[in-house]
Amino acid sequence: MAGADGDDSLYPIAVLIDELRNEDVQLRLNSIKKLSTIALALGVERTRTELLPFLTDTIYDEDEVLLALAEQLGNFTMLVGGPEYVHCLLPPLESLATVEETVVRDKAVESLRKISHEHSPVDLEVHFEPLTLVMPTLRQAAEDKSWRVRYMVADKFSELQKAVGPEITKNDLVPAFQNLLKDCEAEVRAAAANKVKEFCENLPEDSRETIIMTHILPCVKELVSDTNQHVKSALASVIMGLSTILGKDNTIEHLLPLFLAQLKDECPEVRLNIISNLDCVNEVIGIRQLSQSLLPAIVELAEDAKWRVRLAIIEYMPLLAGQLGVEFFDEKLNSLCMAWLVDHVYAIREAATCNLTKLVEKFGAEWAQNTIVPKVLGMANDPNYLHRMTTLFCINALSEACGQEITTKHMLPVVLKMSNDQVANVRFNVAKSLQKIGPVLDSNSLQTEVKPVLEKLAADQDIDVKYFAQEAISVLALA
Template identity: 55%
Template sequence: MVANQLYELCEAVGPEPTRSELVPAYVRLLRDNEAEVRIAAAGKVTKFCCILNPELAVQHILPCVKELSSDSSQHVRSALASVIMGMAPILGKDATIEQLLPIFLSLLKDEFPDVRLNIISKLDQVNQVIGIDLLSQSLLPAIVELAEDRHWRVRLAIIEYIPLLASQLGVGFFDNKLGALCMQWLNDKVLDMATNPHYLYRMTIVQAISLLGPVMGAEITCSKLLPVVVTASKDRWLRKLIKPCLIELSEDPDVDVRYTSSAVDRSGCYG
């Protein structure tokens, strides 16, 4: 497909022929009638802009990017979202603020979760260009809103992004803007899982405590986390799960199977 190979051709012929001869061809591909072609072309936007100077990228490529951000195909928007953040360092601060930032915000609110995920995963590329002040004014409200997204993968992506964001914002800014949000994620919902009827939730809380303990320190671990572990040590889900299987196996025609199942049952090693 031409859309997949055009960038490689641009690399081969060099910047000057690309700017004079191949940019119009690439623009036509970005506006092609077939969604599959637009998907392939959109995925090369940042690489193509690297070959051009910022002025040409703003003049020729950015108008197409704006159109693709509201494309009728969710897969086109997703392909664009996966690479568009890389345009920020290429275009520079002013063009990013004036031209790209509105597109970022639009894609962050896209109805298709994969589009939102692709933007979130590359937010750090924009942080380095627009600066903390503008980040807090423009992107931070959208990030906070996505923390309550209906799709769990989007919420997870925000949680995974927060530590990087916190390191860039600094302790004071983080405490003021994001501290309450992070505490809301933890809150009592974590400990509530310790009594969830489903054993996998109860296992998850034990695993989480094993990770939290070294970070929280001895005092909090002993006073808050250890009681949960003690309760979990008395959990009987294994017996409820395995006991019926052992009873069935104890009536198996094979003598070795009957012997082994009886031995396991007597040992009580499964809970």
């Protein structure tokens, strides 16, 4: 058989080119799998000078074809003339090691490792080692025209930083990181902003503060007022961590204005992310420094039109309470916690009830008796039956944390009184509450106060009230 121009020596490459350009993926895959046969037909010199350059220049194909090629090239040492010429396999394998598909890259690296053992010490130094010189590629990737490439660089920046070491970080990664923080695409800026704390933590200790103050903080200040809320939110989730790195003086002078600006941000997620990380600042400067701007931000979040935002701030309330202290909490935030108990969204009322329990665990039963319990019990007379039921839910949650004395003396009388409520839903929740708080009560109260009420409810006209009353009698062994 001969090529179109009658030259037998050109046939294998000509056929391979045609087959690799064929639309049939399986045909292209079969061609790659017979590369060793083609290489044998070509001979070592033409394999080096024609086949390998052709493969290097045309590595754009389906992943399964590239995977087969990466595997084939790992066995090509003798086909290119032995160890003396094995370095010829590096260009195509290097290209394969940079494709998007992970399994292809892994196979290319596996083949590179395989042929590395067949290099002489001199060839390793001259030909192979320049492949560990990652900075040219990294610089190019950090400035790539495709934002997705730049995004991946930003997303993996901490790993890159650890891999290249302190000197390259100072000389090359710092300016690259600055550029990513200023990138024209919001997705890239957000990915980089998310790495700010980690990047700063991993900077060389002897120059960390200087690098942050000179190169990173100016970029961070710009991001605080970024036009994209995802960028601002990403930054807010990590920026508080800079305070432990930079110390008290720098935090007060340079970071605190940024925190306060973010606490006033129009985006709820930004404010939430700042509030959720307050403990970082508390360790360095104390929470009082933030209190003037903190309170308005919390109030706005607590009253946000989106119930999920209100729910999020409730979940952070025990953390805030611990940081702010009981006096500040009672003065500024107690009323918010009570207001959530009558929110029109059930999930908010439920979360607010759990929140009270956590606050009692933090501040103690005596605090609860003086501040929380009276307000909760006062809701038992609310015209809205949903609010009356919230009283029962709160009692269920608080009884164990408050203990036997407070439960028996203050909560039990209210529950018993509510057994006469006109709404059946309230009455059967009374039965459920008595079952819940029963283990906290002493045996005398159970027999003389709880049992008669449950027996009355067990004879109620409403079937649900009967059921839950009978269940409570059974569980508490009052029959």
